[in-house]
Amino acid sequence: MLKSEKKSLIRFLLIYLSSTFFLFALAGFMFYNYEKEHLLDKQKDILSHKAQKIKTEIRALHNTFDEDLTYPSYPSWKSAIYDLDKHYIMGTFKEKKSIGEADSFTEGNRLFHIGSVEPHYLGAAYLLVTQEIDTVPMWELKKSIYIFMILAGIIFSILGIFLGRLFIEPMRDSMEKMNRFIEDTTHELNMPISTILNNIEILESSDDFVKREELNRIEIASKTLSRIYDDLTYLNFNHKYHRNIKHVNVSKFLQERLVYFSAMAEVKRLKVNVEIEDDTYLDIDKNDLIRVIDNLISNAIKYNVVGGSIEISLSEKSLKVSDTGVGISKQDIDLISQRFKRANQSEGGFGIGLDIVNQVVNYYGYVLDIRSKFEEGTTMEIRWEN
Amino acid sequence: MGKLILPLLLLVTGLTATTIDDENILQKECLRCHKAQQIPDDLIYRRYLMVYSTSNRMEKAIFSYMKNPDKKNSVMHHPFFFKFPMKEKLDLNDKVLKKMIKKYLLTFDVKNKFTTLP
Structure with missing residues (x-):
């Protein structure tokens, strides 16, 4: 269930x-x-x-x-x-x-x-x-009522479970259908995205290749699609997913992901300032860590203004990503971690990123702190040590 | 000290004298005749008690009967008067009569006769 x-x-x-x-x-x-x-x-x-x-x-x-x-x-x-x-x-x-x-x-x-x-x-x-x-007859009467209540409680509990399952069944069918659809779709998506990205890599590695702007855009779009695919897969299989928690070098991972997102940042002409403490380790599942880092960075890029800047800092206690983007209004900050909630309705994206971040943070008992000023920028900070 | 004892002594003597006087008048004006005529006072008292329940109500009923002795004003059964003659009207003044009735009721009061088993 x-x-x-x-x-x-x-x-x-x-x-x-x-x-x-x-x-x-x-x-x-x-x-x-x-x-x-x-x-x-x-x-x-x-x-x-x-x-x-x-x-x-x-x-x-x-x-x-x-x-x-x-x-x-x-x-x-x-x-x-x-x-x-x-x-x-x-x-x-x-x-x-x-x-x-x-x-x-x-x-x-x-x-x-x-x-x-x-x-x-x-x-x-x-x-x-x-x-x-x-008082003996009164006690006898009370006893009879209590016994009746207990028996009725048992019968109505069984009936309740039976009725509950009966009512939930259509909902379960719909959910199963939807899950199957998402599973199939994501599976179908994986193949073309991988093909596009692999071919771009092959093109880039050839000697006579001159990288054109159009190809750059194709690479970014494909990476975005790839990330969405990863998010969907993560959300869809999250309840069945067995976490493989290991002592992971977060500093190294963060640097790798920055390289991955560099093309996207370049398109928006964003200035990325990085301050990473070397050899910062966390006991975490690799996939969880990738999802958190990817979503924080991609949001900072996506919701930033052209020519803006991004500050990324990693210490022993926290990971902080700040942008100079559109910001989030006060009333939306409480709702932002909710699934499919988008802070800026005009921008694209699924809005599932922050939900994933929130799920991971809750699972590991970290603290997610969102500070934002509308039309000035947002700072997302994850603290694992107080 | 002497000033205090003397009025007390006079008061006690006065009260005792009054009680003895009341008793004498009751005997003379009521019970002597009742005894002579073998009138069952206990029975009369119980009859009034059974009908009127309280001393005040009994007092009023007996007073009313004494002022106007008549079968209608009595609580006794009619056959009672076949055996005992209707009493004549008393020429006592109301104050003394009321006092005598109170004394009469007190003489036969059942409350003093009650006991309970331990």
Whole structure:
């Protein structure tokens, strides 16, 4: 599975599963509260029966004329009687408890029930009965909801993966088609470009050869095409590409590439100032290094003005390429590393160069610093050591 | 010191005398007759308590009955009056009557009789 496919699938699953979880959690919460009320109502009914029992005992007490009236008490629940003005008469509470208007309520972990006493035996108009809430059924209910949520989560995850793959399939087909097209095209391009460049070299090496301006232009155009071909190949195979990281002499490589681009710079009559520290080494894949150097130099040439200058400096800590070209507006600097983004819409090119530079820089953990002033010039600096 | 003890002594003596007076009047004006006629005070008290629930409400109901003794103004069942004659109107003034009713209710108050099992 491609990186982008994986990313899309993960995003889809995240949205799908989080929204499903949210809906289930909401439904579970509502269901729990509804069922909890139902369970509490059952306990209230039991409490109401207990209240009836106490009422009967109070009635019996009312009809006895003994000197001592023993108020009914039970270890698991408490009760109290109140007169018509809701003043406490007697009860088994440690402290006198006042009552309000509600006929049943919860306080902490206790359930309270207030029933009326009619007629008012022993002056009691209200009877308050309380017991600890039996939380076991609530826990059982919670447990059932959690188990249901976990099972639903598993089922919906599987369903989500299946749906995600189903939705991604057309996109994958299109991408595969496009990749195949690019692969085929680049492969087809390679042969004529190589032929042109090889023949120019043969022509240049012959003794009676006089280099003409037209041929020079053909060489530059062919090299540009060759570089575009390399960029496309790099981007297309990047995800499958195995990097062969070696201790590479960057100074030597940079000098070689400068020779390669010299013809292009000459056409624009650019003054190239080079300051290269000898034997600067980096642990890097050669192909990555070529792509970075080529793109930085070719951009500096491409976006420069005729007769401008290029400053190239290499030290142990960084590679810096500055030009006196068109520059980049402030808002474009943030977007410039994006694929196919071109800083100057009027110039040619694929705009994939900076994307490649950015990819390489990110891979090796380097820092890409772009400083530019519109219509004054741009400096691109890659730092590998702070 | 003597100045403080004397008024206190007078106050305590006065209060005790008042309580004894109230008790005497209750006995003389109410309970003596009740005893003679074997009127069940506990039963009457419980009946009023069952209907009116609070002392204030009972006080008002008994006062109203005392001022106008009539079957309609009583909470007792009609057969009660077959056994016990309708009482005659008292010639006590309202203040004393109210005081006696309070004393009567306090004598039979059930709140003092309640106990709970440990």
